Amino acid sequence: MTTQFAVVGRRVFQQYWRSPGYIFCKAELCIVSALFIGFSFFKGENTKQGLQNQMFGVFVVLIVLMQLIFQTLPSFVTQRTLFEARERQSKTYAWQAFLLSNICVELAWHMFLSIFTFLCWYYPLGCYRNAEVTNTVHERSTLIFLLIWVTFAWASTFGHMLIAGLDAVEVASSISTFLVFICYCFCGILVSPNSMPKFWIFVYRANPFTYFASGFLSTSLARAPMHCAGNEFLTFAASQNQTCSQYMQGYLDANGGTLLNPDAVGINETCRYCPYSETDQFLSSLGAYYSQRWMDFGLLWVYVAFNTAMAIFLYWLLRVPKKKKT
Structure with a gap:
């Protein structure tokens, strides 16, 4: 299996390298969107409106994840069609090697592009200035990058989980749109946790966007002084x-x-x-706490592992031929 995985993984990397249009589209989406969002809220001040703008900058960048998911689906379907029509019939290699190779290669490209998203988004927003107050610039910047990194990994594995067992890209896209829309609505940014109906608290706690938004906001904005603009008193x-x-x-x-x-x-x-003298007062209303920032990062890896496991299970359940009992 290790030999199959190495050989198939190398071939998938070659296929991606020989399809530059697909990679360029991903790069353009990540870099241009990050620059547009970052400079739209360029170095926002720590006023009430300024913090809301930075919070909205976090929310808008989550929309990029949906587009990354949409880009993943047709590419995987093309690879799967070739495998099932050719390699699986001739038993060239196992379906586990095919599936894991495609997941890992897509994951590698997403993680690589997350570097440019971080640079083009984090520094124009100016969030690093809050860390200068407590002399934690390097720690906070590192964690922000890791949060973006793992969220891109989540988008990659989430797309594979949706399309692994389905035939049509359109069906997977529809399911993805619905699920991601639910994640947007109940991540704690549009509606604070204290204002949510009790029925939806479960969705808030089971939502991966909750932990990305909480981790990013608490890491980038916490432990900093805050003031009101002239029209906010x-x-x-x-x-x-x-x-x-x-x-x-x-x-x-x-x-x-x-x-x-x-x-x-x-x-x-x-x-x-x-009403505010420090940013922690503003963040507490959103359910974001500085003490939970590393926990948020760890929980996001749980979602990545769950997506990968479900992708393997759904492909085996819905796509792998089963031996008939004699």
């Missing part, structure tokens, strides 16, 4: 003969935040209050 008047600081002291102790003018007095002056 809450304005109100304090009680008569009280300063804004005296009037808000109990609320500040319980909920945090900052006052722009704590010495303003009475109803003649307006107090200006910002």
Whole structure:
């Protein structure tokens, strides 16, 4: 089996290398999309709107994964058709060698392209500036790259899992669209976990996008100071003969935040209050915690392993001829 895997894997690599249009399409999708998203939210500030923009930048890049899945499906069907019509009939090599070789080669290309996505997306967003506050630039940048790397691996194996046992690309594409759409809706970005109906909490916890979004947001934005833009302050008047600081002291102790003018007095002056003083307050509302960042990374590898195992099982169940009982 090791000999079959080595020989077939080398041949699949040659087939990909001799199909440059397929690789160029993947590279263009990853690099151009990452540059467009990164510079659309170029070095966002740590205001409420700025953090929402960076969060949206994470959400938009997840859409690239759907396109990577769509690109994987027809390529695998072409390889499978040739194998089942030619090599399997002549028993040149085992179906396990065919399937694992295609999964590994596609996985290798996805992981390679994730490097360019990281460079073209992470640095234009300017998320590395938050790590400078705690002197953890290298650690955080490394983890962000690993999160992108494993998410691209998930997209590759997820596509193979869907198409492994199905005949038509259209059916697999339809199933993929539905499942990925569910993942988008319940990953904690569009709707916070606290606002979800209880029925959908299971989908939130079983969703791989939840752990990518949580891991990326907590790693790139946590442990950094936050401030409000001029139009994001809450304005109100304090009680008569009280300063804004005296009037808000109990609320500040319980909920945090900052006052722009704590010495303003009475109803003649307006107090200006910002609900956030650090990014962790904003992230906690999304269910993203800095202490769980490595756990999120580890859980994503569980999904990659599950997709691979299911691809093998579904191909054996639906495509491999079974011996008839005598």
